[in-house]
Amino acid sequence: METKIASLTHWLNDNGQFQLSENICVNENEISGRGVTLSSGIIRQNQPIVSVPSACQLNFHTVLYHISKFNSRIRIPNVTEKAETDKIKENELDPRYRAYGILNQDFLLNLSSFQLLELYILGEWILLPLWSGNQIKSFWEPYFAVWPSQDELKSFPAVWKCSKRSDYKDLLDLLPTASKNNMLRISNLVENDWQKISPILNAWNDLFQSPLPLEDQFEKFLHIYCIINSRCLYTEVPLKKDDILSKFTMVPFVDFLNHTQDVDLHCFPKMESLNRSSHGLGPFSIYCGNHTYQTVGEEVLLNYGAHSNDFLINEYGFVIPNNKWNYIDITPEVINMVKDSTIQKFLENNGYWGDYTVSAEDASYRVIVALSLIVTGDFRRVEKLLMGYISEDFFLPKIKPMLYKILAQLKDRSMACIRTLEKNANPDFCRQNLVIIHQDYIEIIEKNLSKICT
Structure with missing residues (x-):
């Protein structure tokens, strides 16, 4: 190193x-x-x-700049390569003249920063050595060389779901709600990006008769996605001022x-x-x-x-023991208790449907509102609670048994998950991460159960 x-x-x-x-x-x-x-x-x-x-830095602007070196039709003021009369001819040995030559400016500008960088890095890091017989190196080679390997990034739950070769698909069922929701969000982004850039990869494969099948390219793409996602830093990108997810640089x-x-x-x-x-x-x-x-x-x-930790494991592939920003998402448990559509409609109309969480300090106000209505069915008093005419202290004694039941069940579930994860005497990094998440859940739950019982 x-x-x-x-x-x-x-x-x-x-x-x-x-x-x-x-x-x-x-x-x-x-x-x-x-x-x-x-x-x-x-x-x-x-x-x-x-x-x-x-x-x-790798970002939307620098990638377009480097692509324009091999495609003179890409012309974006203050971003791309200026046209020169002595520019190297397109039949030069560098295969990027052919590869990037098929790229259309409108297509590139309509890509998100993620999509553009995924396509470009896949071309420069993975495919260029194949296209050139290892004779041409990317400008970015020293940066690529210090990036983590696929094995080092195997701990991302989206990898467990999206990769056909992951050995950790069984862990998906052990993810708590917040982790699972983040995993699904990222997995959807991965699949959408792949659908967007794969036609270009198919065209490149036809152009160069690539020895790397598209299925293998997807695994490389997934690796690149995790590298970008775990290393990008927020910054304004003028060409992407209306796309918050595109505002980053590496x-x-x-x-x-x-x-x-x-x-x-x-x-x-x-x-x-x-x-x-x-x-x-x-x-x-x-x-x-x-x-x-x-x-x-x-x-x-x-x-x-x-x-x-539910966010960190999905975005960065690691967790922190005793993370003070941890919370538990109990949305499914609360929603499953709603048997009356009028309760759901009331909560929706007042902006209190879903996003029910519990921290180490207490249950969120959203939880108190929802459980108060579910337990009492008293729309009039809950409405006064929302208006500030009634204190939540009026409802807390009434909702404590239901909240206790929810948390006790979640504690049992986390304990069962830990037992499953620790069946292997030496659990690896991926399993250890989930053990830590569930251990922290149990700690949060026990603190809340103690308060409920006092």
Whole structure:
């Protein structure tokens, strides 16, 4: 890995104003994988840690710029390659002139950032070596070289569902509601993206008689999706200003920083002013937050957001024991108790249908409203509750038995899932993640059951 990091750093230095603190280094361990640690000195608040030039970021703009080098019909002001009279002819040996030459500008602009990057990375990283007999390397090769392998990203539930080769399909039935909902959301995005870009892959296969079957390409595509999803960083993308899911960039070296559940304490990102050249969006930098790094070996961390484990496992493939942002989604359990359509209609009309959660502190107000109506059937008083004329304390004694029953059943279910997961004396990383999720659920439930009983 040291050689790959050195090559990456050399590449970054060669392609813009790359800055890296002399006090940090990249380390690798079995628990957190690759990460950035303090190697010497002290890093204080607002000191720069790393700044990556625009030209070395992967995003909607830089991909279009690089594609335009091989397709002169792609012309987007302030984004693509400027036409030159001495431009290399299209019959040059580089197969990308043929591959990218079939791409239409309108088609590319209508792709999401995810779809464009998936297609481009698949072409540059996976297919270009096959097309060129390993004679041509992508500009992005030093960045590709430090990406995790398929085996390292096997812990994403969407991979268990979408991959025909996953050994973990049995774990899908052990996902709690919130995890399952996130898994289904991402799986749908994966399938939709594949449907969008697969016609181009078919055309490329016909063009080059690719030895890699489409089924194998899908597995590579799934791997690339997980890499993008787990490493993208939010930033404004002018060409995608109306598509929130497309507003991201991928930043070498920055994506070595691991997640902390502490918000506004460790490092923070800063996107410099937009670069109106044809090389992207502007430098992306990381600065030290309120925390002072002064112990050699201490990991330099970045908060990815206030996310529960149900979200983290699906978006990043890992979980955090005792994650303070955890909650339990009890929506199916509550909805199954609704036997009267008028109750459902009342809750829908007032914006209280679904999204019923319980945290370590208490059940959400939405749960209290729904259970109050289900238990009492008193529409008039529940309406007064919503208007603030009646305190929720009026309903709590009435709904506690039902809430207790729901939580007790969920505790039993989590305990049963843990027993299933631990049948193997040495559960692997994927199973350990689910064990942690269910253990944290049990802790949340026990705290709430204790409060209900007092």
